Amino acid sequence: MMSYRFRTLLLAGALAGGPAALQAQERPLANSLSDEACVARDRDDVVVRVGIPIEKQLMCAGKESGSISYAAIPALPTGEARNAALLAAFEASRPGQIARGRLDCKPAQWVGDALALPCRARSGGWPTLVLAREANGLLTVVDGPASTFPALAAAVGATVEGSRPQQVQQLQTLWGEPVVLASAADVDRLSALLRDARIANGEGKYAVAEDLFRQALDVHTRLFSENDTRAAEIMMDLALNVSNQRRPDEAAALFRRAEPIMQRSANAADRARLATALGYDAANRGDFTNALAQARTAAEIWGQVATGTGAGADAINSSPTALVTLAKAETAMALNLVAQMAIRQGDPVSAYAAASESLGIFDATPGLPRRMRTDILTTLGQVSVAQGRLSAAETYLRLALDQRHKISGEGAATLRIRTLLGRAYETEGMHSSAIIAYRDALKAAKALPRDAMVLTTEDLIPFAAAVSGYAKTLSDPKEQQGLYAEAFDAFQLVRSPTVDRTIGQAAARLSAANPAIADLLRQTQDQERARDFARSRLAAEQALPDGERSSEVEDELKTAITEGDKKVLALRTKLTGDFPDYAAMAEGRPMQLDELRSRIREGEGIVSFLVGRSRSFVQLVRRDGVYIAEATGTEAELRDAVTALRRSLEIQGGSINEFDMARSHQLYRDLFAGIAPHMAGLDHLSFVPTGPLASLPFALLITEAPKTGRYEDAAWLARRAAIAHSPSLQAFYTLRTTRPAKTPDRPLLAFGDPILATPTRASAAASGTALAQLGGTCRQDAPMPPELLKALASLPDTAAEVRNVARVLGADDGNLFLGSRASEANLRQQDLSRYRVLYMATHGLLPGELKCQGEPGLVLTPPTTPAQSRAEDGLLEASEVASLSLNADLVVLSACNTATGGSRFGGESLSGLSEAFFHAGARNMLISHWQVPSAATASLMSNLFTSLGPQMASGSSDALRAAQLTMIGRAQTAHPFFWAAFVVMGDGAASTAPAASEAAE
Known part of the structure; x- marks a missing residue:
């Protein structure tokens, strides 16, 4: 996962100072143009220089608003030469160079005998005024928001004449345009939001950072514009943030807004920042060729800015020190990205050249943040691995690890270096050294909160490889089990960004x-x-x-x-x-392997996966042991396999496609050949899928090579075992551990056939148009517009489906909410804790089908007029589900729109939705991966609920299996299109299962 590193120097500079002690001396100044009282407060975090007044903070309304600095300068000439001499003295002074490094300024002007520079802060984009004045060989330099003009003048001893409107006009004359007179509170809020967002982003707390970036963009847009370069800069921050969270579509939309603004900028540095950001985004998407090209572009532009040549000449000549430092830092980091992408392209020679040049720039430029150096050392370690120089790799990575740990403790960046060290050992076949390195990483990872845990599947796969490789050298089964038990932590740390x-x-x-x-x-x-x-x-x-x-x-x-x-x-x-x-x-809670095994019954197994870009692994946990093996297939190959099987389940031209039984069997072998001997004798399997496997109903895999072309003869996995899916190992454990406080007394509460499009409009084309409308709508926290939901295709067959289930369960018609009654408001009015089964026969919307929608939801009958709140708008989102109070043995989601075409499926979204239902109190869920014809659905549900019975005496996975086997036994319904769409999410257990403590005995 790539980090967003540009503006590191600016951030470090902004953080170099901190709030001064309250007891520091203060001197009153004039009020700001926002009528805020301003004072000059002595700083207590700087070195006092002999003969020079102590530096000060400009405080307005109690907020740090600017700085007051001093420098001793030679006596200035009198007359016309004085102004030029004062400007030269300012440019050469330390306060002047610091100001130039933080600000983009227009040509110098004059307010009385004081030098005036109308500027904009590079961090935040605030209109910032710099005043400099000399008296008795002492240069006083002050800066602050434009609104603090009177206070700045008072601080340097200059006189500002006129009323407030006249002073505002004077500021506009300086800038040559209207100036936003933001208050100190506005400045402080935006600065704090950006500071905290960038710190959180650097710590890997992407969700926290995203919220802060969005707030910052809102504040900036309110005060300024969404079309200036500073707004675009915040958009790029946000774009890289969501890119790091593996949401490429949202990142692309943000870049589309920011890119034209940055390309129009006259500042070369803005275009360099854009190239850097686009490079990191391309790397996150796996487009390493484009990432390399963007990184080289960024390095070239920053190099021009640093040397005062090409498009960056004017900028560098206006700031001979601070901007040089910034440009060199950014050049170094762009070259570091070049090196990383060259490694991905299999070019370690070019990677080493770029990384070495990057380190050389860093070491020759004083004052750069040390964390930059750890990033470069880490890259050199990766380059050395690619070159087969393990000793060099170990040296670089251990040095980077030591330095990074001193800077940020056991955080996200430190964990990444630990895993890279383990990867280096594993690449060279040093399995035991890799395992030792990973022990430290996993121990630290489990101690971190959920929002700071950034280990990816790619970080963890080398550990599984080391464990698997080392286990082959052991002959003692007990030693092998001890080794496999260590790898259990890696499998339980795998999480989907969608679920998170x-x-x-x-x-x-x-x-x-x-x-x-x-x-x-x-x-x-x-x-x-x-x-x-x-x-x-x-x-x-x-x-x-x-x-x-x-x-x-x-x-x-x-x-x-x-x-x-x-x-x-x-x-x-x-x-x-x-x-x-x-x-x-x-937060979640990491488990011990023995805790999980104590909840597993005899004859039962839990299967989980690590699916990576270049290799994959599978883990089987039984009551009597744990086993790990390499699976055949990369993430791309498995996605292709799942896509092909899903296409076999589509209706084209009014008929069902032939199901590729050979490919189904091959996928079974690819996934489970390594653990097949240990799956023998298991009649209950729970799968914790990830990535493309989350959209695969495992029941349709074929365990033996097909002998005939008849579907009813195939060795479907459903014939061998009852199957359940679970969002995570933790979810399975929690469901097995928790027991309901009371038994529900009513069999069924059902919602279906919501009033959406009229039957004449209820076509695939109409539904596609509606989804396109949804895709262009961004409501964020607002209620869903009812007209958008009403454009979705209606589901009239679900009414009969719901009535059929009610008949089997003996439920009262009063508990069936169909048509206009199938509303969100009616759902919320029910005592949901009283029902054993909650049945939702309706559309499901996935993240991305609605612009800005980050969570899945269920469509109910929308209100006739726009809703006043999201609680009644007709879209029941996962976050709303989690706040419900359920006590259901089973929640059924039928007719869900969980396959959107192509290779994009909704399996991980279903996992996230399931987590929400489980938190609300559901114990198992039955979810459809595609919409099945009403007759087949009715048959499946009749058989399933007949098997379950009103008291849910058998487990949900057993009941589903029984219903599926009945349909497989009939030639007309043996095609998996009819019976494999539904999967059990949960633990698949019966409601009458013994308590967890009893099960463990």
């Missing part, structure tokens, strides 16, 4: 509804931000030359970090203790 996002949104809605949870979360986030801010300040302080570093400041920051860690841990412990249900959903 759904859980995050559900958790956010739940916390918003509970003030006590919201308060604890707010305290935790505040403490985390303060601690992470201290870490960034410490990194910036340690990057200073030795003569400028302060051991006192470093010690204070280290203490603040330690204390912050303690406070965060205490708050998280309290959250878990006071609200265990919420914490279980939002």
Whole structure:
């Protein structure tokens, strides 16, 4: 996973200072044009220089708004030469160079005898005024938002004449355009949002960072415009953030908004930043050729800016020191990206050249953040692995690990280096060394909260490979089991970004509804931000030359970090203790292997996967052991296989495609050949699929080579075992561990046949048009417009489907909500805890089918007029589901639109939706992967609920299997199109199963 690194230097510079102590001396200044009281406050975090006043902060309305700095300069000439001499002195001074490094400024002008530079802050884009004035050989330089003009003038001893409107006009004359007079509170809010967002992004807390970036963009757009370069810069921050979360479509939409703005910019640095961002995004998408080209473009432009040549000449000549440093830093990081992409392209020679040049630039440029150096060293380690130089790789990576750990502790970046070290050992066949390296990484990973855990499948696969390889050298089964048990942690840490996002949104809605949870979360986030801010300040302080570093400041920051860690841990412990249900959903809890095995019955197995770009692994957990083996097939190959099988399940020209039985059998062998001996004798299988496998109903795999072309003769996996799917190993464990507090007393509550399009419009074309409309709509927190849902195809056959299930279960018609009654409002009015079965026969919408929609949802009858809230708009989203109070043995989602064509399926979205239902109190779910003709659905459901019985005496997976076998036995319904669409999500157990403690005995 690629990190968004551009603007690192600016961030470090912004963090180099911190809030001054309250007891520092203050001097009143004039009020700002926003009528905020402003003072000059002594800074207590800088070195006092002999003969020079102590530097100060400009504070307005209690907010840090600017700076006041000083420099001793030679006496200036009098007369006409004075202004030119003052400008030259300013440019040569340390305060002047610092200001130039942070700001983009127009040509110098004059306010009385004071030099005036109308600028915009590079970080945030604020109109920032710089004033400089000399008196008795002392140069005073001040800067602050345009609204602080009177206070800035007072700070340098200049006189500003006229009324407030006249002063505003004077500012507009300086800028040559209208100027936004934002208050100190506005400036502080936007600056804090961007600072905290970039820190969170650097720590791998992508969901937190995304929320902060979106808030920052809203604030910036309100104050300025969404069409200026600073807005585009925030859009690129946000685009890379969602790209890191593997949401490429959303990232592409943001880049489409930002790119034209940045391309029009006269500042070469803006185009360089765009190229860098596009490079990282392309790398996240696996388009390494494009990523390499963008990285080279960025390095070339930054190199021109750094040397004052080409398009960057004007910018560099206007700032001879600070911008040079920035440009060199960005050049180094662009070259580092070039090296990473060259590795991906199989060109280690070019990669080594680029990474070495990057390190050379860094080492020759004082004052750069040390974390940059760890990134470059990490890349050199990867290059050395590609070159087969293990000793060099180990040296680079251990040096990077040591330095990074000192900077940010055991965070996301440190974990990544640990896994790269393990990968290096595994590449050279040093399995035991790789396992040792991964032990440390996994131990640290399990201690991190969910929102900071960024180990990907690609990070974990080398560990599985090392374990699998080393196990082959062992002859003692007990030793093999001990080794396989270590790898269990890797499999349970695999998470889908789609599922994580759904859980995050559900958790956010739940916390918003509970003030006590919201308060604890707010305290935790505040403490985390303060601690992470201290870490960034410490990194910036340690990057200073030795003569400028302060051991006192470093010690204070280290203490603040330690204390912050303690406070965060205490708050998280309290959250878990006071609200265990919420914490279980939002945070998750790593299990011990023995805990899981104690919940598995004899004859039962749980299968999970690591599916990667170049190799894949499968794990089987039984009550009596755990086994790991390599599976045949990369992520792309498995996606192709699933896509091909799903196409065999489509109706074309009014008829069903032939099902590719040979390919089904081959996929079974590819996935399970390595663990096949240990699957023998198992009659219950639970699968925890990931990636493309999440859209595969495993029951349709064929375990033996087909001997005839008859579907009823095939050795379907459904013949061998009852099958359930689970969103995660933790979800399976939780469902097996939790027992309902009371038994539901009513058999069925059903919703179906929502009023959508009229039957004449209920065609595939009409539904496709409706989805296209949905795709262009961005409602964010607003209710869903009813006209969009009404454009979806109607589902009249679901009424008969629901009535048939009610007949089998002996349910009252009053519990069937069809047509106009199938509304979200009616659903919320029911006591959902009283029903054994909740049946939803309706469309499902996936993330991405609605612009800005990040979670799946179920469509109900929309209101006749626009809803006032999302609670009644007709789209029941996963985050809303999680807040319901269910007690259902089974939730059925029938007619869900979970296959959108091509290679894009909705399996992972179903997993996220299932997690929400499980949190709400469901114990099992029955979900359809495609819409089945009404007659086949009626037959399947009749058989399934007949097998289950009103008291749900048999397990849901057993009941589904029995219903499927009945249909397989009939030639007219043996094609898997008719019987394989439905899968059980959960643990598949019967409601009368023994308690967890009893099952373990």
